[in-house]
Amino acid sequence: MGRWIGAVRGAVGFLTRLPVGHRDGDWDAFRSTPAAFPIVGLVAGTLASLPLLAADALPSATVAFGYLLAVYAVTGIHHLDGVADLGDALVVHGDAERRREVLKDTTTGVGALLAVAGTVTALALAGLGLAGRPPVAAVAIAIAAEVGTKLGMAAMACFGRAGYPGMGRQFTAATARRSFLAPAVVAAPIAAATWPHPAAAVALCGAVAGLALPWYWADRHLGGISGDIFGAANEIGRVAGVHAGVIAWTLL
Template sequence: MTGFLLALKSSFGFLSTIPVGITMEGLDEFFKRTYLHQVVGIVLGLMMGAVAYLLISFLPVYISAVLMIAFIYYITGLNHLDGVADLGDGLTAHGSVEKKLKALKDMSLGIGGVAYAALIILALYASLISLYDEASVLYSTTADLARIFFFAMFVSEVSAMQSMLTVAAFGKSIHEGLGSILVNNTTVPKYLIGFVIGSIACVGASMYFGLGISGIFVFLAAIVATFVLLNVSNRHFGGVNGDVIGASNEFGRIIALITVTLVLMYGGIV
C-alpha cells in the first residue's frame, strides 16, 4: 500500500469510527497529509446528509433531530465531545494558567465539562430544529425539506473538519501528544489545500441544491468562529492541545448549521 493510500485509510480510522484499522505507520503517513481531514469530512458529510434526508422524509422533525445527533456521534465517536468537556473544565477553573491547564488535562470530569458538553448537544439539537422551522417557511414539500437537511449536514461536517485544521495550523501546542503532532504537521500550505477542497465541496453542494454560493458563507463562518475559540484558548491556556482541536470540530459544526439557518432566514440567496 502506498503512503497516500495508507494515510487515507488511517485518516478514517483516526477521525471516525469506521472500522478500517489504524497503525502508527498509518498515523505517521496521515499526519504528513493533514489536509485529508477534508476527504474524511466530505465522506462523513455525505453519510450524515443521506441519513438526515431519510429521517426528515419519514419521521417527525423532533425525533429526526435526536436520531441525527445519535448518528453523528455514532460515526464520529465521542472523542471530540470529550474535548468539549475537558475544555469546559479548563475554562471554568479559577486561578492561574497552571491551574487551568491542570483542569484541562485532568482525567476526571467536573461540572464545567458537564455543562459545556450539555450545551453543545442542546445547541446542536436547537440548530436542527431551527433549521427545519426556517426551511418550512420557504419550502412546502417534504422532499425539499429533506434536501435542505442533506445540504446542511454535508456542509456542516466539511466546515467542522476545517475548524480542526484551523486550530492545528494557527495554534501553538502546550504539551506533547497527538494534538501537538497534528499542530506541528499542519503547515499553512497543507491548511490551504484543505481550505480549497472544503470550499469547492461547500460551494458545489450549495449550487447543486439551488442555494447559490451560500456554501462558502457557511464554510467561512465556521472558520471565523474557530479563530474566536483559538483566541479564547490562547488567553486561558497559552496555546492549544488535542482537546481544543476536538472541541473546535463540535463548535464549527454548530456554527455552520446556524449559518445555514441564517442564510435561509435572511438571504435572498435561496
C-alpha cells in the same frame, strides 16, 4: 498515492468510528497531510446527514433526533471529552498552568457537564432547524458544516501553536503554513453545494469561525492549543456551521 491513502485511513480512524483497517505509518501520514481532514469531513458529513432525507416524511423532531444520533454514531463521542475538559478549564480560577492541570484532570466538574449538555442541545436544535428545510438543502448544509469543521482543524494544525507536548503538538509539529493550501482546495467545492443559494458557503465559513473561538481562547489562556482543544473545536465548529447554514437559508 499510497501516502494519501494512508493519511485518509489514519484520519478516518481518528476522527470517526467507521471500521477501517490500520497499517503502520497511517498516523504519521495523517499528521503530515492536513488535506485528509476535509476529506473525512465529507465522508462523515454525508453519512451523518442521511436521516435528513426523511424530512418530508417524518416529524421534524424525529428527524432532528435521528441526525443527532447519526452524528455521534459516525464520529463517536470521544471528541466531547475535549468539550468537557474545556468547560472545566473555562470556569477554573488561576493562571495558564492551573488551567492546563484542569484539562488533564479526569474529574468531571460542573463546567464540563454544562459544556457538554450545551453542545449536544445546540446540535439537536440545529438538527431541528435542518429538519424544517428541504431535504436536499438540509443535507448540503450538514455536509458543508462538517467539511468546514475539518477545514478549521486543518488550519489549527497548519497555523496553530501547541502550548505543551501532547496530541496538539503532534499535529502542529508535522505541518507548515503552506500545507493549508491543499485542504482549502479540497473543501472549496463544498461551498457551492446549494448554489446559487449561499447557505452551504455560510455553513462552511460559520464552522471555521466557530472553531476559531476555542482556538483563540487556548492561545490566550493556555499558551497554545492541545488535543482537548482539537476535540472541543470539532464539536463547536459543527454546531456553529449548521446554525449558520440554517440561518442563511432562512434569511437569504
